[in-house]
Amino acid sequence: MSTNAELFERAQKHIPGGVNSPVRAFRSVGGAPRFFVRGQGARATDVEGRQYLDYVGSWGPLILGHAHPEVIEAVRKAAADGLSFGAPVAAEIELAETLCRLAPSLDMVRLVSSGTEATMSAIRLARGHTGRDLLVKFEGCYHGHSDSLLVKAGSGLLTFGNPSSSGVPADTARHTLVLPYNDAAALEEAFARQGDDIAAIIVEPVAGNMNLIAPDPAFLAAARALTVRHGALLIFDEVMTGFRVALDSAQGLFGIVPDLSTFGKVIGGGMPLAAFGGRRDIMEKIAPLGPVYQAGTLSGNPVAVAAGLATLRLIEAPGFYERLSARAQQLCQGLTAAARRHGVDFCAQNIGGMFGLYFARACPDSFAAVMRCDTAAFGRFFHAMLEDGHYFAPSAFEAGFVSAAHSEADIKHTIAAAERYFAGRGLKTED
Numbered sequence: 001m002s003t004n005a006e007l008f009e010r011a012q013k014h015i016p017g018g019v020n021s022p023v024r025a026f027r028s029v030g031g032a033p034r035f036f037v038r039g040q041g042a043r044a045t046d047v048e049g050r051q052y053l054d055y056v057g058s059w060g061p062l063i064l065g066h067a068h069p070e071v072i073e074a075v076r077k078a079a080a081d082g083l084s085f086g087a088p089v090a091a092e093i094e095l096a097e098t099l100c101r102l103a104p105s106l107d108m109v110r111l112v113s114s115g116t117e118a119t120m121s122a123i124r125l126a127r128g129h130t131g132r133d134l135l136v137k138f139e140g141c142y143h144g145h146s147d148s149l150l151v152k153a154g155s156g157l158l159t160f161g162n163p164s165s166s167g168v169p170a171d172t173a174r175h176t177l178v179l180p181y182n183d184a185a186a187l188e189e190a191f192a193r194q195g196d197d198i199a200a201i202i203v204e205p206v207a208g209n210m211n212l213i214a215p216d217p218a219f220l221a222a223a224r225a226l227t228v229r230h231g232a233l234l235i236f237d238e239v240m241t242g243f244r245v246a247l248d249s250a251q252g253l254f255g256i257v258p259d260l261s262t263f264g265k266v267i268g269g270g271m272p273l274a275a276f277g278g279r280r281d282i283m284e285k286i287a288p289l290g291p292v293y294q295a296g297t298l299s300g301n302p303v304a305v306a307a308g309l310a311t312l313r314l315i316e317a318p319g320f321y322e323r324l325s326a327r328a329q330q331l332c333q334g335l336t337a338a339a340r341r342h343g344v345d346f347c348a349q350n351i352g353g354m355f356g357l358y359f360a361r362a363c364p365d366s367f368a369a370v371m372r373c374d375t376a377a378f379g380r381f382f383h384a385m386l387e388d389g390h391y392f393a394p395s396a397f398e399a400g401f402v403s404a405a406h407s408e409a410d411i412k413h414t415i416a417a418a419e420r421y422f423a424g425r426g427l428k429t430e431d
């Protein structure tokens with residue numbers, strides 16, 4: 001049997017950084033990533049046999065926890081009938097119908113395999129539909145790793161202090177206008193200047209890739225009003241927030257109907273599945289109906305669709321989101337109270353089943369404010385909690401997630417561990 005450190009050593013020989021997605025590498029917190037062998041409910045077990053209460057949930061998809069029996073059974077059944085056809089299957093229709101029924105803005109959807117693909121395709125569609133090139137995004141928002149969206153983005157790019165990627169042509173970046181999140185005035189100014197050249201605004205309706213930043217309702221309302229006035233499209237990137245903050249997603253929660261939206265994470269239930277969709281007249285511009293090309297060999301993959309459908313069926317249970325939110329809130333309030341009792345500058349908040357933890361006196365409401373949080377304090381907290389069996393995202397700039405499998409007792413257990421850490425933090429700050 002190998003240890004985490006041994007596997008990480010071996011992984012780095014043939015996988016850049018030893019990981020297939022950068023934030024997994026623990027670079028900003030240090031140490032070796034945990035190699036997991038199994039997950040069950042709220043818990044995951046690493047190769048050394050250590051068990052963790054998991055607050056990452058595969059970065060969002062696992063809203064039901066690990067290996068939910070109904071999801072696993074659906075996957076097993078679908079897999080036994082064949083992994084892929086490259087031809088339509090009936091379950092794709094059922095998933096499309098379900099998504100359109102649950103998300104207020106969807107008339108039509110197309111299924112793809114990753115959130116990156118969904119946002120990239122939605123942007124191409126917005127540009128094709130409007131005949132304009134300019135795209136507005138917000139600093140610290142992450143929309144996957146396609147060229148036009150890798151400008152001042154969040155998630156791993158923030159973790160590594162590198163908000164833009166090398167390899168993105170300047171000519172592509174030139175078509176992306178980056179504005180501060182939650183700043184309606186900056187948005188109005190940009191539209192006053194260049195509104196008639198803007199194809200679309202793309203926004204995370206709750207920012208979840210620079211830690212969690214709650215949206216100012218006036219900001220989202222301005223994005224909606226300005227795009228309507230100038231003939232641009234509003235794209236909600238709900239890859240993280242979709243079916244995570246509410247059953248009708250952020251668009252339902254905040255009562256704003258975007259023209260296009262993207263989904264991923266939860267809708268695949270842990271399998272590679274994502275979608276983009278929206279207004280019928282726009283969606284009909286996609287091939288084979290229209291001139292905007294988009295395709296995928298494994299799109300609508302029957303095994304992924306089965307996992308997604310099983311997941312969506314379960315989250316429709318009455319009271320599901322009330323319970324999920326209550327757990328996330330219990331965690332945030334409990335951690336905050338524990339920290340305050342010991343004089344630690346700490347704050348936490350949740351929106352539905354996603355949450356943010358901040359080593360700061362108040363919860364940040366902007367990119368600039370989140371950048372002022374104490375990342376060294378987060379790193380020490382992260383490692384102390386990890387040692388004690390609580391797995392949080394290995395970066396101060398990522399949101400966290402609870403699942404329906406987290407019990408009240410699980411959350412209490414985590415709060416108690418944090419309280420012990422906060423109480424003795426003076427002893428641990430020099431490690």
Ligand SMILES: *Cc1c(COP(=O)(O)O)cnc(C)c1O
Nearest residue numbers: 114115116142143144237239240
């Ligand atoms: C995760 C995420 C993406 C990218 O999805 P992938 O499946 O990782 O390509 C895009 N947008 C948002 C808001 C995300 O959280």
